[in-house]
Every structure is written in C-alpha cells, then in structure tokens.
Amino acid sequence: MSYNPNMDEPTFPGFLKNWRLRRRLSQLELSLQSGMSQRHISFLETGRSNPSRFAIVQLAEALQMPAAEVDAMLLSAGFAAKSSRNGWNGSIQRAVEASVDHVLKGHEPFPAVSIDRIWNLLKANEAAQRFFALAGARGDSNLLREILAAGPLRERIVNWQETARALLRLLELEITRRPHDREAHALFAELRSFDGVDELLSHPSSGVSAPVMTIRFRIEETELELFSLIATIGMSADATLDDLRIETLLPANDVTRDWFQSRFLQ
Structure with missing residues (x-):
C-alpha cells in the first residue's frame, strides 16, 4: 500500500x-x-x-x-x-453528545475517550485524564502521536513494540476503508518518521498473536494490563457521525482492576 x-x-x-x-x-x-x-x-x-x-x-x-x-x-x-x-439537526447532535458523555461517565473509574477515526482526542473521562497524566502523557491532541512518539508515556508501555504495531495496523485499515483521506495519509507518514516506528513496519513480529491485544503500563512499580473496546455509531450516513469512536480501556486482570478502583473510584 x-x-x-x-x-x-x-x-x-x-x-x-x-x-x-x-x-x-x-x-x-x-x-x-x-x-x-x-x-x-x-x-x-x-x-x-x-x-x-x-x-x-x-x-x-x-x-x-x-x-x-x-x-x-x-x-x-x-x-x-x-x-x-x-447536517445534524440540534436534537440529534444533543442526543449523540449526551450519549457519549453517558458512556464516558459510566465507565469510571476506568479510562474512556471519544476520538475520531485517526485518534484525535475529542473528549476524555476523568479517569483517562488522571491516568494518562500519571503515565507521563505530553498532552498531544492525537493519541497515536502520544503513544508512538518518544517520551515518558512510551517508556512506561512495557510492550510498546507490540502496541505500536497494532495501532499502526488499525490506522492502515482505516486508510484502506477511506483511501482518499488525506489527513490519515499525512498522519501515517508522520508516525513513520518517529524514532523506531519505521523499523517496526520493516520487521513485523514473528510471534503468535494473543487472542486479545493488551497494553501493559508500568506505573509506580506496578504493571497494569488493559485491553480496549472501540464502539461506533451504526448505520451512519453522515461523515461526521461515521467519524466518531468511543474507546474504553478495561482491566485485563485483578491487579489492574484493584489499582484503578483504589485510586479513581469516588
């Protein structure tokens, strides 16, 4: 491609x-x-x-x-x-925004975000804001840049190479779905310029893929393991609605669940 x-x-x-x-x-x-x-x-x-x-x-x-x-x-x-x-009429827009807010709020104390097709951040629940700040996020408006660029967050992802490959594959699939998306093409080219990213694409993993890809963070000497669910609005004939995603991060084990509940549960 x-x-x-x-x-x-x-x-x-x-x-x-x-x-x-x-x-x-x-x-x-x-x-x-x-x-x-x-x-x-x-x-x-x-x-x-x-x-x-x-x-x-x-x-x-x-x-x-x-x-x-x-x-x-x-x-x-x-x-x-x-x-x-x-376009969206006012009632549809308010209903969609209220539904997104409901999902984000209801997912506490675990991180949840609203993003567009190329992971530009639209909204984040309180758990996501606190967790990514604790993990060393720089505050980039694009989550792919945040995770793939060199920095404290990338250093805290134990399985960064595996995570980066999976995220780049998802972006490739999005470009395949919308081949005339200039913004997605430009972002992919930018990400490839980051240290170590192009090398990942040149040497795909030879290991057997797990049934569910998890992201492992090391925070305060504790290894946290999360997997994600991504939801979209079904049967959308509007490009703006079709662009909307909700990603929820879920604990993959009891240690991770207890860590989030002890720190972010109000």
Missing part, C-alpha cells in the same frame, strides 16, 4: 473505477446492483458522460462506500458533500 499525502485530487471517472475495482465488480455487475445501464457506467468511467447527483448516490450505495468517501466522490464531480447538505 502506498501512503502519499500529496496525492492528486481524484477525478470522478478515476474515483468510480477505483471503487468498482476495490469491490471486485465488473461494469455489468455494478450496473445490475445500481440499476444503471452498463453503457452509462462505461461512459462515466471514461469521462464521456457527466454524472448527476442522484446517479452518484445510487453508485455509492451499490458500492457500499463510507459516508466520507461518498462526500469525496460528490466533490470530485463538482457537487456539494452529502453530509454538509444534511
């Missing part, structure tokens, strides 16, 4: 063909799934015909594209993004 944050803006014909090939569909198969003629799809891919907004939405549904990629394809054809036209 090539990561190039300076990639050219995709044209609509190239955008459509790229997504059809990603789904391994022939023009005939796409025509059957989208309800459009094969001839029209051929003309769209060669640029002989210009798409209507309705046609783009039809094709995007047939190709099962993420909301942000639908927006990008609309923009490539000169239309406004679908998400910006729909």
Whole structure:
C-alpha cells in the first residue's frame, strides 16, 4: 500500500473505477446492483458522460462506500458533500453528545475517550485524564502521536513494540476503508518518521498473536494490563457521525482492576 499525502485530487471517472475495482465488480455487475445501464457506467468511467447527483448516490450505495468517501466522490464531480447538505439537526447532535458523555461517565473509574477515526482526542473521562497524566502523557491532541512518539508515556508501555504495531495496523485499515483521506495519509507518514516506528513496519513480529491485544503500563512499580473496546455509531450516513469512536480501556486482570478502583473510584 502506498501512503502519499500529496496525492492528486481524484477525478470522478478515476474515483468510480477505483471503487468498482476495490469491490471486485465488473461494469455489468455494478450496473445490475445500481440499476444503471452498463453503457452509462462505461461512459462515466471514461469521462464521456457527466454524472448527476442522484446517479452518484445510487453508485455509492451499490458500492457500499463510507459516508466520507461518498462526500469525496460528490466533490470530485463538482457537487456539494452529502453530509454538509444534511447536517445534524440540534436534537440529534444533543442526543449523540449526551450519549457519549453517558458512556464516558459510566465507565469510571476506568479510562474512556471519544476520538475520531485517526485518534484525535475529542473528549476524555476523568479517569483517562488522571491516568494518562500519571503515565507521563505530553498532552498531544492525537493519541497515536502520544503513544508512538518518544517520551515518558512510551517508556512506561512495557510492550510498546507490540502496541505500536497494532495501532499502526488499525490506522492502515482505516486508510484502506477511506483511501482518499488525506489527513490519515499525512498522519501515517508522520508516525513513520518517529524514532523506531519505521523499523517496526520493516520487521513485523514473528510471534503468535494473543487472542486479545493488551497494553501493559508500568506505573509506580506496578504493571497494569488493559485491553480496549472501540464502539461506533451504526448505520451512519453522515461523515461526521461515521467519524466518531468511543474507546474504553478495561482491566485485563485483578491487579489492574484493584489499582484503578483504589485510586479513581469516588
């Protein structure tokens, strides 16, 4: 996979063909799934015909594209993004924010954060703020930078190499899901420039993966072991909602559970 944050803006014909090939569909198969003629799809891919907004939405549904990629394809054809036209009404926005706050608060005394698709921090519960401050976090707004960059937090992660590989793999999967995400491409290139990170990618782990990947921190002579659950909003047709993640860190053993409860339980 090539990561190039300076990639050219995709044209609509190239955008459509790229997504059809990603789904391994022939023009005939796409025509059957989208309800459009094969001839029209051929003309769209060669640029002989210009798409209507309705046609783009039809094709995007047939190709099962993420909301942000639908927006990008609309923009490539000169239309406004679908998400910006729909937007959130006030009641939906308040309901989503209240639900996020409820999950974060309810997860105390264990850390929980709200992030976007590339781990930019949006919100954090009190346990997360106190724990990461205690672990030596620098306060970077992006959790991937925070964990992968050299510093006190990275030094306190006992299995940093294993953790870094797993996080980079998740970012790679996100780029695969949204190949035209310039911000994600740029972040991946930045992370690779950090000390020791590119070497990790060049020499993958040869060990057998555990059923659940845990992060092990050494804090105050105690080794804490946590694993994460990541939740998203299901069936979202809006890029902003599709971007939202809630990550909750959970204790993987009794020592870790007792440590958090003794310090952060109010």
